[in-house]
Amino acid sequence: MLFTKEMKSKLLQNINSPEDLRLLSEDQLPLVAKELRDFIIDIISVKEGHLGASLGVIELTIALHYVFDTPNDLLVWDVGHQAYGHKILTGRRDNFHTNRQLGGISGFPKRSESHYDTFGVGHSSTSISAALGMAIASNLKGDFEKQHIAVIGDASIASGMAFEGLNHAGVTDANLLVILNDNAIGIDPSVGALKKYLTAVKEGKNPRQNNMIKSLNFDYSGPIDGHDIFAVIKELKRLQKIKGPKFLHIITTKGKGLKQAEEDQVKYHAPGKFDASTGEIHKKIEENLPPKYQDVFGLTVLDLARKNEKIIGITPAMPSGSSLNFMMNEFPARAFDVGIAEQHAVTLAAGMATQGMIVYCTIYSTFLQRAYDQVIHDVALQNLPVIFCLDRAGLVGEDGATHHGVFDIAYLRCIPNLIVYAPRNEIELQNILYTAQLGLQHPIAIRYPRGRGVIANWQTEHFSKYKKTEIGKSIEIKTGSNVAVLSNGTISNNISLAVAKITNPDNIAHYDFPFVKPLDENQLHSIFKTFKNIITIEDGVVKGGFGSAITEFAAAHNYTSKITVLGIPDEFIEHGTVTELQQYCKIDVKSLEILFSTY
Template sequence: MPEKLLAHIDTPEDLRKLSPEQLPEVAAELRDFIIDIVSVKEGHLGASLGVVELTIALHYVFNTPLDQLVWDVGHQAYGHKILTGRKNIFHTNRQLGGISGFPKRGESIYDTFGTGHSSTSISAVLGMAMASAIKGDTGKQHIAVIGDASIASGMAFEGLNHTGVTDANILIILNDNAIGIDPSVGAVKEYLTRVKTQRKPAQHNIVKALNFDYSGPVDGHDLPALISELSRLKELGGPRFLHIVTTKGKGLRKAEENQVLYHAPGKFDRITGEIVKKDTAYDLPPKYQDVFGHTLVELAGNNEKIVGITPAMPTGSSLRFMMDAFPERAFDVGIAEQHAVTLAAGMATQGLIPFCNIYSTFLQRAYDQVIHDVALQGLPVIFCLDRAGLVGEDGATHHGVFDLAFLRCIPNLVIYAPADETDLRNIMYTAQLGLRSPIAIRYPRGRGITPRWKTPFRKLETGKAKTLKDGNRIAVLSIGNMAHNTTLAIEGLPDDNKPAVAHYDMQFVKPLDEALLHRIFTKFGILVTVEDGCISGGFGSAILEFAATHGYSSNIRRLGIPDAFISHGKVGELQEMTGISPEKIRQAISSLL
């Protein structure tokens, strides 16, 4: 058997030594390489399979890394990583100490801009191109690869709007596969569908109207056509726009047939594509997102004022359940977090009860709207922040560790973190009964701890904590799912130390249970706070501020995410690394006894 071509490709320079006729074989080998690794190590599959030919063509035609290439979001950059010096370590992808699942500047000179959130690529390459012009470096190319879901986002339009009135040497490649993580939505998606089905631009081409040299649609899996068109565009100047059409999951039948599931399918059989079955026993605790989704459907069935909103994450957030049950009251607004928040605010002014579900890390993109459009006006929007805390293998771009700190300073906003699935269910029930202010409910990624979580609803009292265990020397104050880690930590103490430790689940970061805190500070000289958020400005800081305001001098030890961006790895590994695993909490308590 002849040796594989991919075995001799360590850099794009090696790729460019091949003849065009050899490139289809490279594409087949690269696709197999991605499937082989991801089937065992897990990761984002479908997006990278869909751009194998484009990845090869870009590195073949352009002189990377001198020519600067930015992958929007970065889900699709696995082939890029393999061809740019990381083939032999690609098996470490998304693992603790391994390479990142997204482009990362510190990892490779070929990763010219770090990505992980959508719609940043156009602004980034425009900045690079303008910098090149200022420095007189006129021979450098600047290329952004952006998907049809991402390009509909507001920031992408801002970048297009600015680029169109410049003479910047920019090529924007629209990778149009009609899907992000979920199917693309909105008028832009419908426009692109018309362009594809007619095989020619609509009469009034949006891109041309913005002063771009538009070409396409081109078959994104036709390597000769891609290389020919990219070579032509390379010789042109100014803003250029290439529209290519691809299939997400290309080359693995199961991934092509179920593109949502195979975005990140977990482990699967590399030959058949069949996903490795996981334990689905009745006693397995549910995912928090599913508790949210099923509870929302239950509440909406009894309250016709409830609406659900998500920015492009109906499956990931499980708002899909409500979209199926009440399609007229559940909305996927696309990758548009700012719009999602203010849409919810507008609905709230008219007496509706909006549940606005946004991943914690993505709410960062709508911070002004939370302040200006919701909190300032005291509108009762219910923010459900999925993926709060450490999320695992997606790493620094996706950890939801900043929400407590950036939300806590906003007036009029209630902040709650459930310790388990039943608490999540009860706070959702309580919120829709008639809160007079907005509330942020933050909960983690993955499964909870309560298999039989669906109990009768119970109204919660705002600003009230729970006493989980009495003690006489040290008070441990936890928030959210850290209640479970703290309970395990206390259970791991020697029997003669357990009576010394009290444990309180504070539930609300804002407002704090001040009556309880006064009793705690009066009784205990040592306090420990535990949170899965950043320690700077978070829950522990709120307790410190309370102590300072009221003149308490107790020794307060804060456990949480340190003042650093946390890398990727399994959640348990990262909790151990940041000092909030059960064992690390136990060690911290023991050191104070």
């Protein structure tokens, strides 16, 4: 195996489970921490992954498994970005190099992977509720000695769900320990009044009698230095003997142990490949490449905002990931990072829309799932023209099942009043962003993928040359005689590449349907009257998605053409590169080439 001799040190190489860790003396644990940190840095520098969060909790991770009887005591990590050290200490050291790769271990805690992973995570702010549920269940079973620990960050604890869990836990006798890992940052710096409160606590400016956690009936302790492993162990041992809800506040530094990661915590959250010894990130050749879709969004909205003072931007804790930071930097009074609070983001946007503001609410597709009721009840039911910009739609790659944005077409197209659109390329994205602020009478969801587009010169030749998009219209990309291929979104590019490779391209007609709702029914009538074979292709789930909309249309109008629906199968797709996952779903260029060759 690639990572063995030079990367395993004397102590870590003999730790195959927390039981082995507990055989060591406390004096040996700082060396374990150093070895564990170096091990993570060495592998992530080559294999990539989430770096900073795991480096920040090395001492805490060791202390938790040293003090508590895991897995009998139940440990829940919030989000899971910070769980690499946990995975390495719980029997996955020798295959940690497969992290986030196809067939390898997951980048997040996963119940099917290890009995030490007590709860599957990937989205934030779930740990307190999950651990409380476990603690109440233990009480009901008569197991009053079992410990239940939730580790949550200061960005995640600001989410509504975390407060719901705290509110409930405070009126129970559940044996629950909530550990707040306070490093003042999630992916981007933490925001909001709670951050200011926690900062005041850390600086000793907040009187203990006004402690908000204590007021919720938690036994509060801290803040303590989360990198002082002896202090952490001492406090965990004390709390281990206290019954009921407890709260430990620890202070850590994200990226601890790698100078560059400590100094640039946003960039080193997931830095890509870098030099393990110097920390220098390997530069990627990005000249003359097509733009990232997130940058097309961010730069276009900024340009539109310069011309229209009613334009507002909202994101729940993803300013850099969504590129709303371009607008935030220039118009800080009109662009808002509301923290990890998707429900609030959607209803905040709805409130602004009632007052005539034009609101671009940018949320990763997988995270909009967390605000589904607000989309229906607060936006669509009132027919408020909020503009939802769904970044990371479709397969996202190595983050896997918790992060793929493959459900949005299915869960959005059933909502009355809501327009659902997916651009074929970055110019179409720019044009729909422009069109959306011209006075749409309905809310719209615009979905676009992670990664780069296909037009390298988009800014020099197309930027600000906006064209109005006609709502509900499809596009005939290519004529053909035998089979009609209907696509939605950027998967259209795979189809064009595949058709170009077959020997009988004249057999294939290709139509792009950017609007899943409303569908271009006039075009569909023409297609079904012309073709006996129809293939639909999308990068969303086939159950309830774009293809389902086409089959519903055919059934409603008694068309009998054979319809083949391609997309994401009815299962949760695991981690791997986007290309590997498209191959698995048979929507990659090669699979489509083989299919088209049969017609």
